[in-house]
Amino acid sequence: MQPNYDRYKSLKFDRPHPRVIRITLTSQMKLGVMDPDMHRELSEVWRDVDADEAVSAIIITGQGKTFSAGGDLKHELKVAVDYDLRMQAMKETRDLVYNMLHCSKPIVSAIRGWAVGAGLAAGLLADVSIAAEDANFMDGHTKIGVAAGDCAMIIWPLLVSMAKAKYYLLCCERLTGKEAERIGLVSLTVPDEEVAEKAEQVAVSLANGAPAAIRWTKYSLNSWIKNAGPIFDASVAYEFMGFAGREGLEGMSAFLEKRPPEFPAQTVI
Numbered sequence: 001m002q003p004n005y006d007r008y009k010s011l012k013f014d015r016p017h018p019r020v021i022r023i024t025l026t027s028q029m030k031l032g033v034m035d036p037d038m039h040r041e042l043s044e045v046w047r048d049v050d051a052d053e054a055v056s057a058i059i060i061t062g063q064g065k066t067f068s069a070g071g072d073l074k075h076e077l078k079v080a081v082d083y084d085l086r087m088q089a090m091k092e093t094r095d096l097v098y099n100m101l102h103c104s105k106p107i108v109s110a111i112r113g114w115a116v117g118a119g120l121a122a123g124l125l126a127d128v129s130i131a132a133e134d135a136n137f138m139d140g141h142t143k144i145g146v147a148a149g150d151c152a153m154i155i156w157p158l159l160v161s162m163a164k165a166k167y168y169l170l171c172c173e174r175l176t177g178k179e180a181e182r183i184g185l186v187s188l189t190v191p192d193e194e195v196a197e198k199a200e201q202v203a204v205s206l207a208n209g210a211p212a213a214i215r216w217t218k219y220s221l222n223s224w225i226k227n228a229g230p231i232f233d234a235s236v237a238y239e240f241m242g243f244a245g246r247e248g249l250e251g252m253s254a255f256l257e258k259r260p261p262e263f264p265a266q267t268v269i
Contacts, residue, residue: 003048010038011045012063016200019056019207021049024063025122031069031114032062036089039071039118043092046099056207058103059199060122061110065192067135070117073144073252080243080252090240093118097151097232100125101222104215106206110199111135111177112192121151124159124185127218128206130199132192135177137185141239143172145251145263149239154225154232159184 005013012024023045025032034042049058062068079085096118100107109126114136123129123137131137139156141148148169156165160183168175181189190198206214242248247263254261 022059032066043095046103057203066113068119069114129186131177145247146242147238153235
C-alpha cells in the first residue's frame with residue numbers, strides 16, 4: 001500500500017535510503033512553531049507510514065537548525081475560548097502520542113535546536129532519539145498556566161525517574177541535549193553538524209535488520225509506556241481544562257505580551 005503523502009502540506013518527505021522515509025517538519029514560523037495544520041498532520045502521519053509497505057524505518061526531524069518549539073499560542077488562545085477547537089486539539093494531542101506508540105516501524109528522531117510541546121512529544125516518543133549536544137529541551141506547560149500534558153506523563157517518569165520528571169515538569173527548566181542524554185531523556189547526543197548523518201545511520205541499520213524481531217521488540221517495550229495510558233489521558237484532560245481557565249488565559253497572554261504572568265495565589269481543585 002502506498003499512502004498519499006501529497007495531502008500533507010506542513011510535512012515534507014524524502015527517502016535517504018530505499019526503505020527509510022524521513023519526515024521533516026516545515027514551519028513558516030520562528031523556531032519551527034506549529035500551526036494548527038502541522039499539529040493535525042503530525043498526529044495523522046504515523047498511520048500512513050505504518051501502512052507504507054516500502055518503509056521499514058522512519059526519521060522525524062525539523063527544518064534547518066530547529067526541531068519545533070511547540071504550538072502557536074495565538075491559536076491556543078482561540079482554543080481556550082472555543083469548545084470545538086479545544087476538543088479537536090485535545091483529540092490530536094492524544095492521537096499524536098498513541099499513533100506513534102502503535103506505529104510498528106521503528107522511529108528515529110533527529111533533534112536540533114528547540115524541542116518544546118508537540119515537537120518535544122514527537123522527539124521523545126521516537127524509539128531512538130538523537131539530539132545535538134546543544135539542543136534545547138523544555139516542557140513549558142505550567143509556565144503558561146496549564147497542566148503538563150502532551151507526552152509528559154506517559155514518558156518522562158519512565159525515562160528520567162520521578163524525581164527528575166517532577167523537577168523539570170513543575171519548574172519548566174530548560175535542559176540541553178548533553179544534559180538530556182545524561183539523565184536518560186534521549187538515547188544519545190552528537191555534535192550539531194552530525195545529527196542528520198547519525199540518524200540516517202541508525203535508521204538504515206534498523207531498516208536492514210530483521211523486521212519482525214525489531215517490531216516485536218518495539219511492541220513489547222512500548223507496553224511499559226502504554227501502561228501509563230490512563231495517567232496520560234487524565235493529564236491531557238487537565239491540560240485542556242486549564243486552557244479555558246483563568247490561569248491558562250493569563251499565562252498565554254503574558255507570554256505573548258512578554259511580561260510576567262500574574263497567577264492567583266490560591267485556587268480550588
